Amino acid sequence: MNYALVTPCYIAVAALLSIGLYGVVSKRNLMKIFISLSIMETGVNLLLITIGYVPEGTAPIENANFTKYVDPLPQALVLTAIVIGLSVTALAIAMLISYYEKKGSLEYKGGMKW
Amino acid sequence: MVVHPVLLIAIPLIAAFIIPLAKKYGFAIAAGAMAFNMGYAIGMFSYIYSHGKIYEMIAGFKPPVGIFLAVDALSAMLALLINLFAFINFIAIGKEWNYKFSMLYLLAIAGSTGIVLTGDIFNMFIFFEITAVASYALIAGKKDEKAIEGAIKYMVLGSIASIFILMGIALIYSQLKTLNIYDIAARISSMDEKIKWASFALLLTGIGVEAEIFPLNGWVPAAYQGASSGVASLLSFGPSKAAIYAIARIMMVIFPFHATYEIALYVGVVTLVIGELAAFMQEDVKRMLAYSSIGQMGLILIAFSLASQNIQNALIAAFFLIISHASAKSSLFLLSRSPSMGGAACKYTGIVGVLSIIGMPPLAGFWGKWYLMLAAINEKLWLVIMLVFFAGIVEAGYFARYLHKSMGNESKLNLRYKVAMVVMVSFTILLGLLPIAYKMASLPLWGW
Amino acid sequence: MRRYAGAAIAIIFFAFSIGIFMQLASYNDYEGSNYYYKNPVNGSLANESVPSHYIKETKNETGAINAVTAIVVEYRGFDTLGEVTVLFTSATGVSFLLYHVYKKLKKREANLILKEGSKLVLPFALLTGAYIFIHGHLTPGGGFPGGSVIASGFLLMMLAYPEFFVREKSLSYSESMAGSIFVIIGLLGLLFATSFLQNFIPIGKPGYLLSADIIPLIYIAIGFKVGSELSSIVQKLKEVEK
Structure with a gap:
């Protein structure tokens, strides 16, 4: 098993997720909150890709020169997850535009009451 | 006759795709699709009632390789409930908005139906996203400050939720290399303990946001208060019910362990008590109804969590609580559009809805609480029983105040609203009076 | 704190x-x-x-040699339908929310290089996008990347020419047509084969353009849909720019 490639990826996933979480909790600017959410999404996508990695595997496109392929399913899932993240971001931007129109700023004043 | 549950998802989708081509007829197309869905859901339920559970493969591949829809009696009933109420509610409110609202409404309904029917965990995630994105847009659709604020709150929490769900799925996949709920369930024992519990925690947290469970429901009051009353009504019978069913499915199929049921029981009790107490302290009607919804979701979760010992009673309880809450709360939300509730129709709706939520016989809510008690007594959970009674008293308190405050002037609701809410709230009487509760005791509710 | x-x-x-x-x-x-x-x-x-x-x-x-594509379109095609729907929902939501906020556009002149360059690049961007989504079953890529490339071509034009915009109607037509075609292909599968989204045409010879049964058809639909949806989102967001 080749840990040398996988371990940094897992550390990066954990780092991305916690950086994003830090941003979501500590920032008051809504734009920054949504940027942090995008960072978290990237982290999860990287996690999926890392899970699908097989040492010495190539892209799962059939080719006579290779016998070992990486797991194709997580890649398909990531494709889906990226599009979903994109759609949420697009809607978020539209919502922030209307929020800005109403309030004149992107700062979120009220607390997150449960 | 062969039933294809997939049509319940495909038809609303194609209707939503077609609407921009015929903008003028948006309302008609959407209403037609929902009417079809309602009829088909009734047909599907009666088929399952007589033939037992069904499954449908998608794309013709055998299940763990392809996706499949697994429908048992309970999920067929929930699909029926969601589509039926969606149709009634949409007829009432659809004309006030433009065609885009109809599209979003259809998509939200298709998503909720998909969550209930699907047997694949990633597919469930996709339907969660459809439902959630459509709900964000619908909540913000009122376009005033509160609506947008509520939608943004929901959006932030919902995005974190979707990240957590996806992470939970990734963890499960890393160990079992499968996404099919029933395949996962069959091989869950070969999973690493730590990862198993981590993925359960992540999935529960993620879906709990949609299902309005206690520490995760920060968005609920703001979103319900901000949304227009029709949309609040949609949220209370559609997405939240589908989400609580998803929790039940994941808990009972994938993680059927003693500890998970216990966690769900605690979470449910805390949600119930805190939701009801918070509802008691609210001044604003919609906020009060929203907190009351949180409490009711806790009650439904308690019902599901009792299913480990006496599955039949617990599931009947859950179903009756779901239907009572869906019909009563969605009609009360429609009613909350006008501050006063004079007039026969409004009074009738308000009183019947409130009585059903409190759990007065012979309404549907009573049967829900009755079977919940039976299940709880079986397990000797006296504290839970006392807390449920206590919650009922608190409910009675704030609903009495609500009725007292809002009786009086003639309400200004139009006829559509009145008809819709009377029809919706009548389901609690209908299901309470018909001996369906006894019939259901012999029906295998949980097949897959 | x-x-x-x-x-x-x-x-x-x-x-x-x-x-x-x-x-x-x-x-x-x-x-x-x-x-x-x-x-x-x-x-x-x-x-x-x-x-x-x-x-x-x-x-x-x-009949596809790209396993990821086969999973996305065939094995888990239902997910992809849902994914396309999420994007569609989001596009609808954007136009639903920004329905009322039409602002006059401030005309900002882009510089000459951007203007002439984007004119040159646009046809190639469209061509590349089309190539990517038509060859989804043979090479990496598919409907989503192809659609994004097309949309980025339009985005470039919008950046270069403030007054440039794609006709709203044609965007929404191509969006709805492509989406309906996706579902209709699925329903045809239900009709001619046994289940939704099932393949109902010959597989063809793997490795050639005309192979992999319904994958190219669906990917073309997705390419059009994603391209027009992303363009319409970008355009909507640009219209409210002050």
Whole structure:
């Protein structure tokens, strides 16, 4: 098993997720909150890709020169997850535009009451 | 006759795709699709009632390789409930908005139906996203400050939720290399303990946001208060019910362990008590109804969590609580559009809805609480029983105040609203009076 | 205060995820016998795992040589329908929310290089996008990347020429037509074969353009849909720019 490639990826996933979480909790600017959410999404996508990695595997496109392929399913899932993240971001931007129109700023004043 | 549950998802989708081509007829197309869905859901339920559970493969591949829809009696009933109420509610409110609202409404309904029917965990995630994105847009659709604020709150929490769900799925996949709920369930024992519990925690947290469970429901009051009353009504019978069913499915199929049921029981009790107490302290009607919804979701979760010992009673309880809450709360939300509730129709709706939520016989809510008690007594959970009674008293308190405050002037609701809410709230009487509760005791509710 | 709370939560989450991932690091293969799947319908245990089924059988079952594409469009095509729907929902939501906020555009002149360059690039961007989504079953890529490339071509034009815009009507027509075609192909599968989204045309010879049954058809629909949806989102967001 080749840990040398996988371990940094897992550390990066954990780092991305916690950086994003830090941003979501500590920032008051809504734009920054949504940027942090995008960072978290990237982290999860990287996690999926890392899970699908097989040492010495190539892209799962059939080719006579290779016998070992990486797991194709997580890649398909990531494709889906990226599009979903994109759609949420697009809607978020539209919502922030209307929020800005109403309030004149992107700062979120009220607390997150449960 | 062969039933294809997939049509319940495909038809609303194609209707939503077609609407921009015929903008003028948006309302008609959407209403037609929902009417079809309602009829088909009734047909599907009666088929399952007589033939037992069904499954449908998608794309013709055998299940763990392809996706499949697994429908048992309970999920067929929930699909029926969601589509039926969606149709009634949409007829009432659809004309006030433009065609885009109809599209979003259809998509939200298709998503909720998909969550209930699907047997694949990633597919469930996709339907969660459809439902959630459509709900964000619908909540913000009122376009005033509160609506947008509520939608943004929901959006932030919902995005974190979707990240957590996806992470939970990734963890499960890393160990079992499968996404099919029933395949996962069959091989869950070969999973690493730590990862198993981590993925359960992540999935529960993620879906709990949609299902309005206690520490995760920060968005609920703001979103319900901000949304227009029709949309609040949609949220209370559609997405939240589908989400609580998803929790039940994941808990009972994938993680059927003693500890998970216990966690769900605690979470449910805390949600119930805190939701009801918070509802008691609210001044604003919609906020009060929203907190009351949180409490009711806790009650439904308690019902599901009792299913480990006496599955039949617990599931009947859950179903009756779901239907009572869906019909009563969605009609009360429609009613909350006008501050006063004079007039026969409004009074009738308000009183019947409130009585059903409190759990007065012979309404549907009573049967829900009755079977919940039976299940709880079986397990000797006296504290839970006392807390449920206590919650009922608190409910009675704030609903009495609500009725007292809002009786009086003639309400200004139009006829559509009145008809819709009377029809919706009548389901609690209908299901309470018909001996369906006894019939259901012999029906295998949980097949897959 | 908030900052410390955020840092605390982030650190706890970091520790939590590192703890899980340490367990994960040794699970990076998919062919072992502990991954053999169990059919939930009849309960039979197979002698392969799901991913190795994809690797081995994609060519025979779908005629595509790109396994990811086969999964996206065929094996898990229902997910893709949902994914397209999420994007569609979001596009609808954007136009639903920004319905009332039409602002006069401030005309900003772009410089000459951007203007002339984007004119040159646009046809190639469209061509590349079309190439990517038509060849989805043979090469990396597919409907989503292809659609994004097309939309980025339009985005470039919008940046270069403030007054440039694609006709709203044609965008929404292509969006709805493509979406309906996707569902209709699925329903045809239900009609001519046995289940939704099932293949109902000959597989063809793997490795050629005209192969892989319904994958190219669906990817063309997705390409058009994603391209027009992303363009319409970008255009909507640009229209309200002050």
